[in-house]
Amino acid sequence: MDSLFASKYEKYKYSGEGWIGDIPNHWGILRLKSLFREKKHKSNMGLSCGAISFGEVVQKSDEMVTDSTKRSYQEVLSGDFLINPLNLNYDLTSLRIALSKIDVVVSAGYIVLNELVSINKEYFKYLLHRYDVEFMKLLGSGVRQTINFNHISGSLLIYPPFEEQLSISKFLDLNCSQIGQAIQIKERQIELLKERKQILIQQAVTRGLDPHAAMRDSGIEWIGEIPAHWQSRRFKYLFSQSQLPVRPGDGVVTSYRDGQVTLRSNRRLAGYTEAILEGGYQGVRKGQLVLNSMDAFEGAIGVSESDGKCTPEYVVCDALSDDYMPEYFAYLLREMALARYIQVICNAVRQRAVRIRFNNLASRFMVVPPIEEQRAIVAHIKAEAEKQGTAVALLEQQITKLKEYKATLINSAVTGKIKVPGVVEPAEIQEREFA
Structure with missing residues (x-):
């Protein structure tokens, strides 16, 4: 960018203001x-x-x-x-x-x-x-x-002299526009990575990992075809509703919209949705399937990473058999939510008065791959998510550096720490007049 070629002014003086610092002598x-x-x-x-x-x-x-x-x-x-x-x-x-x-x-x-x-x-x-x-x-x-x-x-x-104001503004307009375009490209790359991740999860939990597997109609409208050897079973035959007591010292577990279920203290407080009803907590244990009854519609479904307690607004479920992997069904239920199927079965259009309960899910059919495939699907999704997360983190770091560079560039130019191209100092004008 042009800023790389910016030079310094010949003489500086203190402005009298700390956030401005030194400025060109003639300003x-x-x-x-x-x-x-x-x-x-x-x-x-x-x-x-x-x-x-x-x-x-x-x-x-x-x-x-x-x-x-x-x-x-x-x-x-x-x-x-x-x-x-x-x-x-x-x-x-x-x-x-x-x-x-x-x-x-x-x-x-x-x-x-x-x-x-x-x-x-x-x-x-x-x-x-x-x-x-x-x-x-x-x-x-x-x-x-x-x-x-x-x-x-x-x-x-x-x-500054008016002509220098004009030169600085043009310089910043050009460079800030270029920085903004670079940031937009990286933000779009992040969006595409997240979209790709969502497509990958949707295909894995409903189609499996074998692209050559024989397919059949699942009989479930939002899913369509599934591998022929997969089963379809009602949710109540896969999971039961947990009703564990709260233990002394249990911390509050929160189900976030990105699918993480963990102690609130493990994650910054910004961004979580507070349940309206705070009394009558229930116990929750690591490995249990958890749905936030208010925000399941937005994907707040996952497997708890922690022991603790949660509000009665959460639906906590235990697998009825080792053949049903909570992590796989958390991904499947999140896909149901993002496909707006959970809204349909609750007759809700995201109204705060409406909740998803265990009974809403109990009679609904779920696709059930063999346990080996459930494990393979979960491992595949986690591996791909880790790659995606690394790529997103790198892009976010680059965006942060671009924003920091932009702030430094603006500050340096408007306070005269750099002399932008096109600016001519009074001393230079005099030299040209007497040349």
């Missing part, structure tokens, strides 16, 4: 209130409602906003800078400053800025992004840590 240092003013509130009922979403001004539905509320909203036009100053301590990951590309109205709680001097808005979009990430979120006070224009008006910002 200006101004307070935010010398560059921007807070725009006066102006209502406009003819515009759609909007908001900031991760550094972009976006439209949002007007349906939930009453006319009286909308009248209190303020106008934001294309070219205005918009700041979300609310609850800075609540969300530290979202980007809270945006250069609007659309005309909308937003809540009166937002801060809208207009420029007081001639600026390249694209350059200041990048600069204010770094200001947001590095400094603004440290401001404010109170439980909700909310700020107003007065909190930010005295902040130091840098002001």
